[in-house]
Amino acid sequence: MKVYPYIIEFLQIAIFLGIAPAFTGWVRMLKCWTQGRTSAGLFQPYRDIMKLFSKDVILADNASWIFRFTPYLIFGTAVLAGGIVPMLSIDLPITSTADVIVLVALFAIARFFTALAGMDIGTAFGGMGSSREMTIASLAEPAMLMAIFTVSLASKSTSLSQMVHVIYSGQSVLRPSLVFALLAFILIALAETGRIPVDNPATHLELTMIHEAMILEYSGRHLALIEWANMMKLFLFTALGIATFFPWGIAASGDIGFIPAALLIMMLKLGIAGAGLVLLETGLAKMRIFRLTEFLGSAFLLATLGMLSYFILE
Amino acid sequence: MNINIAAQINSFLAALVLLTAFGMLVQRRMYGLVHLFTWQGLFLSLNTAIVGYVAGRHHLYISSVLTLALKVILLPYILHVLIQRLKVHKEVETVINVPMTMLIGIALVIFSYHLMSPVRELSNLVTRSTLAVALATVMIGLLMMITRKHAVTQIIGFLAMENGLFFAATSATYGMPLVVELGVALDILIAAFIFGIFFFHIHTTFDSLDIEQMARLKEED
Numbered sequence: 001m002k003v004y005p006y007i008i009e010f011l012q013i014a015i016f017l018g019i020a021p022a023f024t025g026w027v028r029m030l031k032c033w034t035q036g037r038t039s040a041g042l043f044q045p046y047r048d049i050m051k052l053f054s055k056d057v058i059l060a061d062n063a064s065w066i067f068r069f070t071p072y073l074i075f076g077t078a079v080l081a082g083g084i085v086p087m088l089s090i091d092l093p094i095t096s097t098a099d100v101i102v103l104v105a106l107f108a109i110a111r112f113f114t115a116l117a118g119m120d121i122g123t124a125f126g127g128m129g130s131s132r133e134m135t136i137a138s139l140a141e142p143a144m145l146m147a148i149f150t151v152s153l154a155s156k157s158t159s160l161s162q163m164v165h166v167i168y169s170g171q172s173v174l175r176p177s178l179v180f181a182l183l184a185f186i187l188i189a190l191a192e193t194g195r196i197p198v199d200n201p202a203t204h205l206e207l208t209m210i211h212e213a214m215i216l217e218y219s220g221r222h223l224a225l226i227e228w229a230n231m232m233k234l235f236l237f238t239a240l241g242i243a244t245f246f247p248w249g250i251a252a253s254g255d256i257g258f259i260p261a262a263l264l265i266m267m268l269k270l271g272i273a274g275a276g277l278v279l280l281e282t283g284l285a286k287m288r289i290f291r292l293t294e295f296l297g298s299a300f301l302l303a304t305l306g307m308l309s310y311f312i313l314e
Numbered sequence: 315m316n317i318n319i320a321a322q323i324n325s326f327l328a329a330l331v332l333l334t335a336f337g338m339l340v341q342r343r344m345y346g347l348v349h350l351f352t353w354q355g356l357f358l359s360l361n362t363a364i365v366g367y368v369a370g371r372h373h374l375y376i377s378s379v380l381t382l383a384l385k386v387i388l389l390p391y392i393l394h395v396l397i398q399r400l401k402v403h404k405e406v407e408t409v410i411n412v413p414m415t416m417l418i419g420i421a422l423v424i425f426s427y428h429l430m431s432p433v434r435e436l437s438n439l440v441t442r443s444t445l446a447v448a449l450a451t452v453m454i455g456l457l458m459m460i461t462r463k464h465a466v467t468q469i470i471g472f473l474a475m476e477n478g479l480f481f482a483a484t485s486a487t488y489g490m491p492l493v494v495e496l497g498v499a500l501d502i503l504i505a506a507f508i509f510g511i512f513f514f515h516i517h518t519t520f521d522s523l524d525i526e527q528m529a530r531l532k533e534e535d
Contacts, residue, residue, distance in 0.1 A: 305423070
């Protein structure tokens with residue numbers, strides 16, 4: 001049995017846990033700059049999490065086990081998902097047992113329990129947030145699967161490392177199906193991570209909240225875990241996009257010597273992706289919630305067109 | 315440039331043409347529609363030039379330049395002037411809602427793929443795989459004419475249909491004879507002028523370009 005892949009796996013999860021808040025910090029910092037504000041720095045998310053961990057948890061009297069259990073579940077699924085997406089190396093032991101459908105299912109489990117927890121206390125805003133989140137999810141999830149399937153059609157496998165491997169060695173660069181899938185994936189990632197045309201992560205107005213409305217009642221270490229998991233989710237979607245569409249730089253073999261270079265390239269790509277996200281968010285306004293069907297409908301359309309153009313044009 | 319790369323660029327441009335066709339189908343703003351139409355013309359012109367290069371048919375260069383002049387510069391300009399003069403740059407009304415139109419569009423793409431697959435087996439041209447996309451573009455243009463109530467959008471749908479036909483001709487037989495293409499180009503140009511004049515007349519008579527207003531033309535009984 002080779003030991004290196006397991007070491008890389010643990011290394012990747014550790015790096016993932018460590019860097020995710022910095023990535024969110026980077027996005028917030030760029031956003032501050034584009035809006036002409038002074039930013040709180042790259043490491044503000046770490047300080048936020050530390051502060052929340054040191055505070056007491058305040059629970060509502062009627063909170064059930066779901067409410068207390070959900071933060072740990074969200075955090076756990078995020079960490080597990082971090083082991084599935086190839087970030088540093090293709091040769092990860094988990095990817096042979098968990099493919100991309102498992103990844104989508106992990107996100108779905110986390111979302112399901114967040115929605116339950118939002119309704120658990122019985123406040124109006126929580127229920128409203130849950131209802132909106134599930135509406136978005138029901139439209140985003142098919143589109144997400146469709147986009148991923150388009151890529152897996154080209155690589156004839158739903159395993160992420162296999163997909164990365166095929167794109168790595170592929171001869172054709174200009175594949176229409178992959179371009180369509182990438183466009184669809186960007187729209188879905190914006191919806192799933194709650195970024196601006198869909199949801200505003202920095203909002204303080206409860207009536208416009210989607211994701212924040214569900215976690216309004218959380219405090220202390222529970223909130224810290226949820227916030228951290230959210231940062232990891234943003235990081236994960238970016239890493240997933242990089243791995244499926246721009247995998248160049250991820251170490252192809254299980255050799256530990258390639259890891260520092262892979263890490264450096266990954267950070268570079270993440271930096272560029274973050275800048276792109278900020279440009280997109282600065283240029284767009286938040287959409288009316290009833291327009292979201294069209295937004296996610298076009299994501300589904302793009303993904304389907306990608307799949308069709310695989311059959312028609314390739 | 316070897317033939318493999320050219321085929322890839324060709325199918326990539328075909329995908330972009332299809333994308334702009336769908337963009338026009340779901341676009342609500344009038345100026346957005348004209349811009350998408352301009353992009354489609356540009357992709358078409360590029361594609362024609364590349365096919366001309368691959369096939370060694372030099373008359374395709376002429377039709378590529380003709381497409382560029384007509385569909386990227388002149389027709390969008392005429393449409394811009396029309397929209398400005400008639401003050402119709404508001405949101406466009408659709409008969410069916412947008413997600414439904416998208417689904418119908420996808421069904422049309424699948425249908426045209428199914429229809430074209432036997433032809434694809436017979437042909438041995440480099441561009442044979444883009445034939446289905448060309449047919450789909452024609453059908454989406456037709457769908458656009460059906461689902462829109464506004465006269466100017468219907469004209470854009472008509473022009474998009476013509477784009478699809480031109481694309482089909484390029485990918486099925488490496489283009490029509492030059493005389494035919496020149497004739498079609500002239501037809502389109504004249505049609506655009508006549509549409510413009512008609513729109514002004516319709517506008518002064520009905521104060522609107524909504525074609526539902528034309529039901530008033532019926533005799534009362």
